[in-house]
Amino acid sequence: MEIDLIKINHNARTLVERLGQCGISVTGVTKAALGSEEIAATLIAAGVKRLGDSRIENIKAMQLAEVPAVMVLIRSPMLSQVEQVVACVDASFNTEIEVIRALSLEAQKADRHHGVILMVELGDLREGIMPEDLLGIIRESLTLPHIDFKGIGTNLACRSGVEPDRRNMAILTELVYMIEKTFDLRVEIVSGGNSANLQWALSGAAIGRINDLRLGEAILLGCETLQRRPIPGLYTDAITLTAEVIEVKVKPSLPSGQISQNAFGEKPVTVDRGQVSQAILALGRQDIDPDGLQARKGIDIKGASSDHLIVESRCEDLLIGSEVVFRLNYSALVRAMTSPFVAKVYDSCSKSCSNGE
């Protein structure tokens, strides 16, 4: 996996600048980077305000590497990890009062303060407090020792693909006003969402009180995430994956014999295309999501098992030992990052200039 830090810096800096003009800061989301200190440091250098990760293990890795950043846990803490959460981060995103009570107890023991940002459910049906329950939870949180209520947020387009739009973003702002009026306080952080919010944020729509977005994919892959279209001016090839050819043979396109389930419980349907030249790459589902890879024109992915990726080349014959370069979607990226078999190579002196290509 080749990770071009110059291109990631450019992507992050561009988004920080564009959103800055609307009064929105960026929380750089590192969860797809497995705590990579190189990527984390690049995001900070590009001007993101803080780093967010969903796993405390990644946050610890970045802290061990002395990445100089404010870090927040963007997934609700596990009850079994509240002690680590209080020790490692100053703030976390929360949806359960039971967890906030436990954070309060641990924070008292550790003599630390812990900031809480409450996630609100606005239609995507992943994490979030139902809006009608929000005031009650804030009321109790405000009474809990060593808990600082920092703000609210929402997350859309993750489970159900619900688009962030004028309507649901206006609801978030309305909730801010309601909280401020009810409790006579100022809501500091209003975190409107993730990469799927860019279209809304940069459309010239009224931003209301939203002052933060949590961005991962848009920075790393240069795409918005509602239609997965390239964002103008960003690199979409900051991260690529290279795999080596280990077998090249002409074989029938149709398997022979009775067909039952394959290794993954599927029953593949194949059509007869005569004899084909197929190549096997030393890469598999342990390392990537085969549906999330894209090679250059003329190379098609035909199948994958745990350790073998089968491709067909329509233009030239691939040679044993030669390499094929892929672009990755988010799902392939996350798996490649977490696979110990994929070597990560950081490049911080950009050679090519395929901006926006």
Ligand SMILES: *Cc1c(COP(=O)(O)O)cnc(C)c1O
């Ligand atoms: C993953 C995640 C993000 C970042 O999403 P991207 O689509 O990568 O920008 C933001 N917020 C939460 C809560 C997340 O889990």
